[in-house]
Amino acid sequence: MWRVVLYARKEFPSSISETSEEAGTQKTGRVFCRILGPLQIAIDGKPVRVGRNRQLTVLAILLLNANKVVPVSTLIDAVWRSSPPATADKQIQTCVWRLRNSFTAAGGPADLIETDQGGYRIRLSDDDLDARAFEKAVRGARDLAAAGDLESALAEYQRALSLFRGQPLADLPGPLTYGIAAHWEERRFSVLEEWLDIGLAFGRHSELIGELKPLVAEYPMRERLCAQLMTALYLSQRRAEALAVYRNSRITLINKLGLEPGARLQELHQQILAGEPIDTPLIPQRRVHHTAKTPAQLPARAQDFTGRRDLLPKIASDLRGEGGARVVALTGCGGSGKTALAVQVGHDLHQYFPDGQLYADLHGQTSPVPPHEVLCGFLDALGVPEQRVPAGLAARAALFRSVSATKRLLIVLDDLAESIRYETLLPSGDSAVLCTARASPLKIPGLVEYRMGGLPADDALDLLASLVGTERVFTEVESARRIIQACGRLPLAIRAAGARLRARPHCSLRAFADRLTTHRSRIAELTIGPLDIGARLATSLDQLSPACRHLWMRLGLCHLEHLPEWAASTLSDLPAEETQRLLDILVNQHLLTVAPGDPVNGPTYTFNSLIRDHARRYGEKELGSSATEDVTHRLSHAARRWRASAGHADSHRKNEGATVHGARAV
Template identity: 75%
Template sequence: MGRNRQLTVLAALLLHTNRIVPVNSLIDAVWRSAPPATADKQIQTCVWRLRNAFAAAGAPVDLIETEQGGYRIRLGDDDLDAHAFEKSVRRARELVAVGDLESATAEYRSALALFRGQPLADLSGPLTYAVAAHWEERRFSVLEEWLDVGLTLGRHAELISELKPLVAEYPMRERLCAQLMTALHLSQRRAEALTVYRNNRLTQINNLGLEPGAGLQELHQKILSGEPIAPPAAVSYQPWPPAKVPAQLPARVKDFTGRRDLLHRITSDLRADGGPRVVALAGCGGTGKTALAIHVGHGLQQRFPDGRLYADLHGQTDPAAPQEVLHGFLDALGVPEQRIPAGLAARAALFRSVTANKRLLIVLDDVAESTRYEALLPSGESAVLCTGRASLLKIPGLTEYSVDGLPTDEALDLLASLVGVERVFAEVDSARRIAQLCGHLPLAIRAAGARLRARPRCTLRSFTDRLATQQNRIDELSIGWLDMGARLASSLDQLPPAGYRLWLRLSLCDLEYVPEWMASAVSDRPGEDTQRLLDTLVNLHLLAVAPGGTKDGPTYAFNPLVRDHARQRAGAELGAVAEQDVLDRIERALCRRESNAGGPRGYRPSEGSTVYGIQAV
């Protein structure tokens, strides 16, 4: 490319690998304080030419990505010499820590061999000068580590030829001087060792007006007095401090109720041996998935002695970036900030390495797009427990459980824990009706309990009457953070427009179960399109596949509270004629099916009878 603007832009992108570099930063790097009026266009041209050059060299077409406000170059751990250098240095230090100095020496040599001249030598400017100085210092610090290892191994005679030119070129680096003095003294060349000290002292006095440091002076005295000098012990660099034992789970719900069978199955899956386990809990908003996951996590503390990690991924509102979640996990496990790489792939690889010999439980709450969070899966004997509105079966090896409303007895137990046992069992029938109007959803039952607790003189029957007559029951069952409306709305945001319209129209069918052929009639779309939309609704748990089905295919059912909410929305958004239109479509579809089946035209089912898998209401 030559010494031109493209090279400066490339350098700026590489200095911030896998991070977005704003266009303004690229402009500053190229023109500093005097950019032309067309600077942003010229940067765009530079990036285009860089892409062409890389494509011609066989690089991926998306190597340089356009992001909002800037550009990003995506590279793996082994694609950049700076990354490869740090990786080799980490390995070398780990080998020193376990006493394998021979292998450590090879790793240090591999790292230092990556330096081929001055970094960014073809560029000028304050930024590149600072970066070049940083890497020069980094190289020297690693070089001095390698020399210490060599002296520890007794290679003092070999290292003299390495050290002499370095000390001549960099006489102010006292550690290099000390290493050369030690190597000469151990090689029975005492006079030369003293000469090195004398030259260093004169240089420092002439340039700085200072005597050498205490360590160098002490070494000089030992050589003068003929004291034996042991080679420096190789510093045992730990990759990071001893790992922490994180305990990030939120507090468990004090009045958690029911789910005994499901608790047993989930716990058994997570306890199983044989590599990492991933269990998912899927269900519509308000079913208590998070409370269940946290309850399970607290009960497995002994099984996972290396800690429990937790992250709310906000999948339905503002999805968290996996690399930020990994940063938090690595920090919780004791990895120092400076050791945490920038890119997602690098962080995921480090996370797998850190967790390889651990037993951790990781709870990922509110996962929306499972493929984005595969990087958060650990290795070894750790386990993952996920929650999400949609099915997460795309995660390899995952076991998924559907979390629905509570059975009536458990719903009554929850309501009793909120408003008092005496109050509930004094009006058991009304309590059952409240549970039914809440769709047996724990969140809605908790909201009802909060309303009743705030009205201690209100009877359960009068509250039941209030709920039953509410046009928008969801509003009555939303209080503070117990907001059923918000939970449902966030799920509806994931629907395509055709799916949302079908959901509204299906709610206008006054049927307990809706067969697939009727959904096609209501949607007025081809059968395959309707099936895909129904799959989407089931996947988001806005509709459920009813057990059993019919010879004509599956049937579908609403949670009662969800259907009430859908009907309220349908009335407001589709208009008053929508319900009659839906009923007319069902009637025409029934007549066609009766005609095709040879039945009497114009047949109308009587109340309570069952025709084609549906029950007339």
């Protein structure tokens, strides 16, 4: 049932034959004893035959009490229980004599078993007995985890768990071994759960699902295992399966024990049900703090990442360039996939930045993280002791530049706030910075910016297919195209649509597309758990001034596909220069897009279809039911005036042309 990967090494041979191969022909007299499975003794890697029955029982009791004197009376009780023969002590003496002969004949030390104070003692170091080696490895793993070296801690836990080969002392049935087996079974479970916690904290949730599923199926009443599987599934975007694990565990607990799940499991269930972010579990009584010498802080890449084939090589080329720090920014509206692209690029370029990758989520649209806090985390990740980190921002920035001067790092700054200056986070030396933001971070010098909108139609279709199944999408490909268009081809909205469709396996794509195009609030239909495109867009609105927000909502109520400057000026009730400034802000926030215009009439502006729906919904709610009629009336009058003015100007130009032509003729 234990599917943990086995890691063999000299101290922890996974079988006696392996020890024999490693030792070769060299005779060292080294002893290795196993009780975490069938009892086995190896000397120089070769198994030692120690007989059966009494000798095996005596050896087992000595090993269970290694380095302690075991009274003869205890050995007699273990062999004969309540009815020992009159010669029991002599027979125990004979058993010990035969064991010593077996060990010395195999090349072991003659004094491995000592006689002392009315009993016997077997002398072994921590590396000579698998049970002691197990405890030593567990202590080492916990120390590594507490120091923040999670990767080494995982390996040490795996080495410890690899020492188990089945039920302890499985070849010695009886009351004595039943209790021992139960003790070690629980001990193994406890350590396995610690290992799983570390794996989750290290971000290996997808890999651990295969380990956890059979364990939970066999032990559905172990709530910690259930919580770990629920966490791994939820963090792997398998929310429905996580909820199913809770339901099955609850049914089992009620049916077998008449109990509801514990508070921790119920709380986790509610968080997943509400689509809230959850913390990965940590080792009990320990707070894991990662301080790797070569940091690798990037989040896991999206396994179903799709599209952006035109951007990937350009961004990678800019970041790999030589000659000092490079800064690349990915900007776009909420839900356009900036973070996923940044993480994808970061993982693709891992080999180009041998000194590590630093990552910080700056929460720019909600509660921006101050630069001095980010610098503290970066310095800690690069191995700077806490007592050496200065208090002031300028001093921390200077120290960060000094530490990074000789390194080649990739620094990913996710979700920059427009209002906060993050220049202090720029490294020196041959490092690169990749940042994401809603608005262009123009304050950062030397910036190369890539503006991101919706996915190309074919890429958006591929993403939907990866979420709901290729056959289902391409059976109704036209309806699928309507869905992605209704999503504005924004990755987050497409993921929400995919989640809705996965939850409705019998719903046709045509019916869902009809619902999206006729639903009064398309944004609400494209919100499921953390996939909330409305919340992402709402944070951008919070950055707008009242005048800018008012103009954006009025533009959303227009039925024009392309919005000329004169239309915006008509609706803003402001001078043309001020209207242009507001339009620039909306474009910078990716709430409007500049479309090509003609030289005479100037540029026009367009909406992403989903953002237009959002603007219209806000406009109807905040400006009143008559707002749409008012906007239409204003634009009609303005259009007539503009056409008349344009006609007059055209006539004037023709007259001027005729006059010039006549003058030339004369």
